[in-house]
Amino acid sequence: MASNSAEGIRWDLSDLFADPNDPHIESILKACLNQAAGFAEQFRPVMEKPMELTAAPLHQALVQLETIYEALGRVGSYASLLYAADTAKPEHQDLEQRVEQRSTEIRNLLLFFELAWLQAEDDVANKLINDPKLKSYEHYLKSLRRYRPHTLSELEEKLINEKDNTGRNAFGRLFSEVTSSLTFKLDHDGKTEDLNLSQVLSLLHEPDRALRQRAVDTLYNELSQHAQVLTFIYDNLLQDHLTMDRLRHYPTPIAQRHLFNEIDSGAVEAMMEVTETNYGVAQDYFRLKAKLLELPKLALHDQYAPVGKEVRPYPYQQAEQVILEAFEAFDPRFRQLATDFFMKNWIDAEIRNGKRSGAFCASPSPQLHPYILCNYNDNLRDVMTVAHELGHGLHGCLSRKQNYFNYDTPLTTAETASVFAEMLVFDNLLARQNDPQVQIALLAGKIEDIFATVFRQNVLTRFEELAFAARKDKRLTPDAVGKLWLDANGKYYGDTVEMPEGYRWGWSYIPHFIHSRFYCYSYVFGQLLVLALYRMYKDEGKSFVPKYLTLLEAGGSDTPEALLKPLGVDIHKVEFWQKGFEEINALTKKLQTLI
Numbered sequence: 001m002a003s004n005s006a007e008g009i010r011w012d013l014s015d016l017f018a019d020p021n022d023p024h025i026e027s028i029l030k031a032c033l034n035q036a037a038g039f040a041e042q043f044r045p046v047m048e049k050p051m052e053l054t055a056a057p058l059h060q061a062l063v064q065l066e067t068i069y070e071a072l073g074r075v076g077s078y079a080s081l082l083y084a085a086d087t088a089k090p091e092h093q094d095l096e097q098r099v100e101q102r103s104t105e106i107r108n109l110l111l112f113f114e115l116a117w118l119q120a121e122d123d124v125a126n127k128l129i130n131d132p133k134l135k136s137y138e139h140y141l142k143s144l145r146r147y148r149p150h151t152l153s154e155l156e157e158k159l160i161n162e163k164d165n166t167g168r169n170a171f172g173r174l175f176s177e178v179t180s181s182l183t184f185k186l187d188h189d190g191k192t193e194d195l196n197l198s199q200v201l202s203l204l205h206e207p208d209r210a211l212r213q214r215a216v217d218t219l220y221n222e223l224s225q226h227a228q229v230l231t232f233i234y235d236n237l238l239q240d241h242l243t244m245d246r247l248r249h250y251p252t253p254i255a256q257r258h259l260f261n262e263i264d265s266g267a268v269e270a271m272m273e274v275t276e277t278n279y280g281v282a283q284d285y286f287r288l289k290a291k292l293l294e295l296p297k298l299a300l301h302d303q304y305a306p307v308g309k310e311v312r313p314y315p316y317q318q319a320e321q322v323i324l325e326a327f328e329a330f331d332p333r334f335r336q337l338a339t340d341f342f343m344k345n346w347i348d349a350e351i352r353n354g355k356r357s358g359a360f361c362a363s364p365s366p367q368l369h370p371y372i373l374c375n376y377n378d379n380l381r382d383v384m385t386v387a388h389e390l391g392h393g394l395h396g397c398l399s400r401k402q403n404y405f406n407y408d409t410p411l412t413t414a415e416t417a418s419v420f421a422e423m424l425v426f427d428n429l430l431a432r433q434n435d436p437q438v439q440i441a442l443l444a445g446k447i448e449d450i451f452a453t454v455f456r457q458n459v460l461t462r463f464e465e466l467a468f469a470a471r472k473d474k475r476l477t478p479d480a481v482g483k484l485w486l487d488a489n490g491k492y493y494g495d496t497v498e499m500p501e502g503y504r505w506g507w508s509y510i511p512h513f514i515h516s517r518f519y520c521y522s523y524v525f526g527q528l529l530v531l532a533l534y535r536m537y538k539d540e541g542k543s544f545v546p547k548y549l550t551l552l553e554a555g556g557s558d559t560p561e562a563l564l565k566p567l568g569v570d571i572h573k574v575e576f577w578q579k580g581f582e583e584i585n586a587l588t589k590k591l592q593t594l595i
């Protein structure tokens with residue numbers, strides 16, 4: 001691969017710890033262990049009589065818990081960030097495992113607290129939840145209670161936590177190690193190159209059709225070589241999930257994700273059904289794109305082929321400029337916050353061997369700033385990735401005024417800030433261009449990104465549902481999983497995109513299926529929600545900005561439904577979700593006019 005403008009852009013983790021051998025890591029872990037033991041000694045007797053519980057000791061306990069979790073979060077984040085930056089380094093692997101084990105030990109000492117809180121009868125609990133002394137913990141205390149019907153005894157919970165390290169967590173690590181060590185051998189410019197997963201995936205956006213086809217062939221061919229281990233990992237995790245569902249009394253495999261997201265299945269099912277009824281919007285676009293490419297029909301490897309005139313390469317430094325400008329136009333505070341990420345080295349953007357593929361933003365706690373990892377490959381879509389992760393980053397910064405328990409947002413609204421940031425940057429990029437061919441390229445790219453977020457993530461979620469349903473009957477073979485994958489995708493592509501035989505391996509490298517099952521629908525939620533919010537911003541102008549900032553600052557201090565209400569959003573309404581598709585239609589119309 002040609003040299004890359006993000007070379008040398010690495011994050012600086014030294015404000016967390018000096019290196020993996022920093023003695024502070026051990027001293028923090030020891031201090032946490034002591035504090036946790038002290039906490040247990042002091043509050044176990046209090047919590048063991050939930051009927052006599054009063055606000056003052058409960059408040060004291062929560063403050064202490066926060067302190068311990070903050071400290072643990074610092075160590076845990078450092079270990080996982082180091083590991084993500086270089087999964088192959090033995091000292092990173094060692095640290096990650098050591099911290100994971102020690103944290104489990106500490107968390108086990110604290111576990112009684114949440115469990116005892118769940119034991120309290122409703123009338124006692126409700127009185128405390130509404131006590132003004134506990135105001136800042138109201139949402140936390142209330143939302144913990146939602147796990148009441150699904151929580152096991154303290155001993156059982158402890159056993160599960162301990163066994164998970166060598167059980168499902170270990171299978172997750174195995175998946176990460178296998179997929180980040182994959183090497184894809186590809187003939188390019190007369191020589192054979194060794195590419196990693198993100199590099200081979202980015203070739204799908206190349207103009208050269210034969211190269212795109214080779215990339216797809218190489219991708220699926222290499223994945224098929226690891227079919228046995230990848231299927232085994234997935235099958236095992238599904239079985240683990242189903243076992244836990246049975247033990248914890250969840251009615252469906254997706255139910256625990258809904259509960260975690262603080263959302264009900266009605267809202268999600270309404271959203272997914274509306275999305276399916278709009279698959280035709282995507283199919284119309286695929287026919288239009290085939291015409292643009294002068295093909296009778298799209299093949300899978302044409303899906304992301306560039307059209308119009310490309311803006312490329314797009315150097316990292318230019319991405320920084322465009323993003324900051326777009327943020328500034330929305331609100332100067334946005335620019336100010338984002339500048340810190342670039343200036344203070346909170347972003348790791350270069351491509352390296354052993355580095356985790358894809359991109360993420362980690363916002364460990366209100367006391368720490370967020371960190372961003374991405375693999376910047378000088379494509380326009382990488383600009384959008386940086387904008388996306390920075391959106392998360394701004395959310396993470398703005399909600400730092402919340403306490404530890406109110407800091408994290410549920411997944412459904414966790415993608416709001418990121419996707420909104422993408423819209424801002426996209427409009428700025430589009431407005432800068434005069435050449436219609438360049439505008440065509442940008443619009444097509446945006447539409448395809450939205451499809452990847454809305455339609456594809458919907459397909460991914462339907463696939464997961466199918467896989468779980470099939471696993472209930474019997475162990476999954478590579479063949480069976482491949483068939484389910486093709487079924488779910490076939491509904492989306494219809495007869496407008498030709499799926500190659502190798503596409504049956506398309507599921508096998510997707511980390512969400514392994515690390516965070518049923519995560520993907522929150523992308524659909526986030527994108528459709530944002531399309532509607534963005535329309536409101538355009539209609540209302542500057543008066544929308546403070547409402548939006550308040551939403552981000554609120555972090556996870558209430559349910560998504562409650563936080564969105566002041567903005568005029570009703571997530572149970574089919575009409576609301578359909579609004580998102582009207583925005584998508586507006587984009588495709590704009591593109592048609594240009595053509």
Ligand SMILES: [Zn+2]
Binds near residue numbers: 388415
């Ligand atoms: Zn995201």
